[in-house]
Amino acid sequence: MNLTFYNFLGIRTQALTINELNQLIDTAVQQNQKWIIANHNLHSLYLYHHQPKMQTFYTQADYTHIDGMALVLLGQRLGLPLQREHRVTYADWVWPLMAEAKEKKWRIFYLGSKPGVAETGAEILREKFPNLEIKTHHGYIGSNTDSLENQSVLAEIKDYQPHILMVGMGMPRQENWIIDNLEQISTNVILPSGACIDYVAGVIPTPPRWMGRLGFEWLYRLLSEPKRLWKRYLLEPWFILRLFLPEFLTKQLKTN
Numbered sequence: 278m279n280l281t282f283y284n285f286l287g288i289r290t291q292a293l294t295i296n297e298l299n300q301l302i303d304t305a306v307q308q309n310q311k312w313i314i315a316n317h318n319l320h321s322l323y324l325y326h327h328q329p330k331m332q333t334f335y336t337q338a339d340y341t342h343i344d345g346m347a348l349v350l351l352g353q354r355l356g357l358p359l360q361r362e363h364r365v366t367y368a369d370w371v372w373p374l375m376a377e378a379k380e381k382k383w384r385i386f387y388l389g390s391k392p393g394v395a396e397t398g399a400e401i402l403r404e405k406f407p408n409l410e411i412k413t414h415h416g417y418i419g420s421n422t423d424s425l426e427n428q429s430v431l432a433e434i435k436d437y438q439p440h441i442l443m444v445g446m447g448m449p450r451q452e453n454w455i456i457d458n459l460e461q462i463s464t465n466v467i468l469p470s471g472a473c474i475d476y477v478a479g480v481i482p483t484p485p486r487w488m489g490r491l492g493f494e495w496l497y498r499l500l501s502e503p504k505r506l507w508k509r510y511l512l513e514p515w516f517i518l519r520l521f522l523p524e525f526l527t528k529q530l531k532t533n
Contacts, residue, residue, distance in 0.1 A: 280340070283357050286348075286520045288325060288335070290317050292363040293342040295370050299377045301340060305465045306383060306440045313338040313455065313467045316365070318345030319495075323513040324449050326520070334452040337459065346492035347514075351521055355528055361490060367473035368483050372405075378441065379406040386434050386464070389416035389445025390474050398474035412437050413474075416446040422457045435463040445470040 280291050293301075298314065305312045315338035317325075324331045335341060343349055343359070344366050352359040378385055387395050395413035403409050414433060418426050434442060442464040444451040451469045455462070475481040484497035499510045 283352065283359070285352055285355050285357060285524060286322060286517065288317055288322060288341075290341045290343055290348075292357075292359055293340065293365065294362045295365055295373050298342060298365060298370065299374065302374075302377070302383070302441065302466050303381065306381070310465060311462070311467070312340065312465070313459075313469075315341040315452075315469060316344035317341055317348060318343075319347050319514060319517055320345075320509050321448055322348070322520075323509075323516055326516070328449055330453055330456065331449050334449075334456050337456060346490070346494065347517075350492055351517075354521075355524055366494075367470055368476050369486065371402075371473050371477060375402050375406050375409060375411075378411075379409045382410065383440040384437060385409075385411040385441045385443060386437055386439035387411060387413045387443045387445065387470075387474055388430065388434070389443070389451065389470065390472075390478070391415060391480075392417060394478050394480055395445070395474045397480075398478035401477055412439070416444075416451075420450075420453070420457075422461075427458070431458060431461045435461075438463060440465045441468060442466070443468045443470040443473065445473050445475070447471060 280293070283290055283292065301312070301314060304310070315335060321331070325335060342365050343363050346361070346364045349359045349361065349364045377383070387399065389395060390398070392415040395415060399411045399413045402411060414430055418430055421427060442462060444455055444467065446454060448469070448471065451471070455467055455469060472481050476483045482501050484494040488494045488497050495510050499506050
């Protein structure tokens, strides 16, 4: 698969569709690789420019797809050939990903969410995709990599030998956990998955998919969780604008 890298707003990402992401997973499984498939949205972009450990994480990532319509739109304004299908969010991807996992017998381990939530989501997925192999563990574990609790989780993952490890702890905690434990993680593909299983379980309302396609999913999420997300959606974009304007003006000068 020929993949083009795009550098803009200080980050490096790729234009990947759901089908292409599933193909990458299939390749990793067939070749017995261990790949991190990361994602970028406006929040991760903000964190990337403020937290050195997030920069380390994205340096370690083998592939990075776009999970934010705003990044697609900003990239288009900068002249990049990005399309709507290059915005892949887990609210959309989880269903074709699980269908592929069932078909190809990929084992999935989901680490994240509050106690009970991940298993509720997994039960829903098992009902929709009979014979899907998915195991879960809640994400309320300490950050000390040497703790008995953390080592127990790593041993559980190793015993299960998943093809895909989904880590849904929210940014930047999930990325930090992946980097801190990378050498001990036994899997083919590591996916930082955010609130993926929370949407499946119904504990967080899923935005209407038409809003995602038009770039207004952020508004739905802000209205649903204003206390948690107001800084992310009302303050952080101003920093992104400061990154965007110099690149946009430089592009305009070059084209004129």
